Ligand SMILES: Nc1ncnc2c1ncn2[C@@H]1O[C@H](COP(=O)(O)OP(=O)(O)O)[C@@H](O)[C@H]1O
């Protein structure tokens with residue numbers, strides 16, 4: 001191969017990459033937080049809700065899990081305006097990522113809820129706590145602890161998936177790459193650097209998640 | 224010139240399902256071969272091989288599929304293979320699937336009780352015989368459900384090939400949408416088609432997983 | 442039938458703690474409690490025994506409606522349980538329960554386990570809740586474990602925390618479902634001693650247990666259940682000395698003689 005890799009144009013535009021990185025971080029953490037909330041509500045609905053609610057949640061989960069994220073974001077960004085729902089690219093990206101991760105996280109968190117022993121709920125009931133309080137104070141934390149590894153791998157996958165939002169001209173890291181490569185034509189080099197940045201991000205995320213795990217779930221488990 | 228979203232447009236989109244299926248099949252076949260190599264390397268006795276395979280898996284599981292597609296697409300060009308969406312998409316998805324299937328299958332190989340392996344040591348079987356006739360057949364039983372599950376992920380993943388200009392289901396939808404401007408209907412139809420492809424596989428995977436769980440509990 | 446409301450219990454001193462009349466309980470088609478009539482007086486200690494699956498747990502779980510019944514009337518401290526969800530809430534505040542498996546909340550310290558319901562059910566401020574919790578931990582003789590998590594305690598300690606947690610709510614009635622069955626033998630005594638103290642202080646107690654020593658010492662009446670029925674009910678001297686029913690004799694023979 002007589003091609004010389006040219007990284008100079010990439011690093012000349014590093015500021016642009018960093019602002020894209022910031023958006024990627026915002027989208028990832030935003031969707032993680034919102035998606036977890038969606039998932040907790042849906043998981044509670046699926047375990048304790050009335051039949052129509054469970055049915056709606058099932059449809060949501062199956063639709064999201066069996067269609068590509070790319071189509072979901074097209075649908076939200078291009079399709080929903082037909083119903084009068086219009087988002088900016090970055091908002092559409094956040095909505096799409098939240099809806100997407102919410103479905104996967106629902107199944108994960110539901111498994112966590114089901115791992116909680118019946119006696120925990122009974123003890124809460126006997127103490128006079130209401131079902132919502134039992135869920136909030138007794139079930140959520142141990143349930144999240146059980147499924148934390150599965151949940152956080154899903155979050156890392158979410159962060160990687162977020163690169164797709166560049167297709168609706170959201171301004172994330174991948175989009176910054178698209179901008180730079182169209183100006184400099186150093187396509188391979190641009191994407192090589194960006195790929196490396198995503199790799200660093202996923203390593204950083206797993207480090208952060210295990211730190212959070214140690215801080216949030218610091219109570220000992222019985223043998 | 225805005226076209227109506229009529230029967231021809233619908234047929235164009237439906238016909239594109241074949242390219243999604245073709246790309247999925249190629250990536251799955253390539254990924255199966257690559258995945259077997261990765262899985263065997265991951266459980267190999269040779270330390271360097273184990274680390275090499277681990278690095279490969281971490282690399283492909285720690286970066287976006289979209290970037291993998293871009294790198295292969297532009298990388299092939301640098302290597303003089305020109306701009307070729309078919310080749311780039313097939314190769315990138317194969318490499319991607321190899322990492323994921325390799326990791327899934329490693330788990331399955333390791334789930335085979337080690338006693339089986341020891342028994343075959345005692346029988347004096349060599350590495351190849353041991354893997355071929357004892358470990359892999361048992362691992363395969365465990366592997367079916369998660370493999371079908373990954374196939375769903377792979378089919379969805381092929382949609383990203385549209386971004387490098389490979390005309391499959393998603394790209395066909397975009398083409399029709401650009402001509403008809405009825406995104407709600409177009410992407411609704413595309414979503415339904417993906418759902419029709421993926422949902423039965425998801426159900427199958429779940430059913431097999433449950434059946435296997437019952438079988439192992441006995 | 443008078444529909445007793447929570448407000449209408451001015452005469453509570455003369456009212457029985459628990460009244461069950463014609464109670465029938467089904468799990469699906471399985472008839473788990475068969476026509477139960479039982480009155481528990483204020484301050485009375487009832488021990489319930491019987492073979493496994495005879496309905497002992499079901500019986501006491503009806504008292505705080507962990508199990509709903511299909512027929513009959515249950516009145517707890519003057520409140521008709523079977524007359525609506527508001528009453529169930531009221532009764533649960535007045536009835537404490539201790540389980541075989543302790544059921545402490547693993548993610549909360551001992552102190553927080555005791556404070557949770559005080560704050561969330563009774564609406565008591567944190568400081569006051571903490572003071573109450575510490576007082577009851579003192580009473581079950583483990584004040585020094587307040588900051589520990591359940592998993593760091595022995596089974597006996599955990600069960601005493603569970604008792605303290607229930608007592609914090611100032612219950613009028615305490616239910617115990619085999620509180621010592623999951624304990625190592627050397628820890629049984631510390632839990633029984635705690636329960637004996639509680640009995641001395643005049644608590645109304647319904648205790649499912651096979652600790653016959655405890656029954657002799659503490660019980661006012663002992664109930665023998667079999668196949669969902671109350672077969673025999675008598676004072677401990679009579680119950681152990683001169684059981685009237687063959688099934689009771691067989692059962693006592695099984696758990697005492699070997
Ligand atoms: N949730 C339930 N669903 C169906 N059957 C139950 C349930 N709980 C208890 N049972 C049945 O009711 C009977 C009485 O149970 P239980 O009150 O727990 O007995 P005990 O405490 O005396 O061992 C048993 O045969 C048991 O199998």
Ligand SMILES: [Mg+2]
Nearest residue numbers: 497498499619
């Ligand atoms: Mg019982």
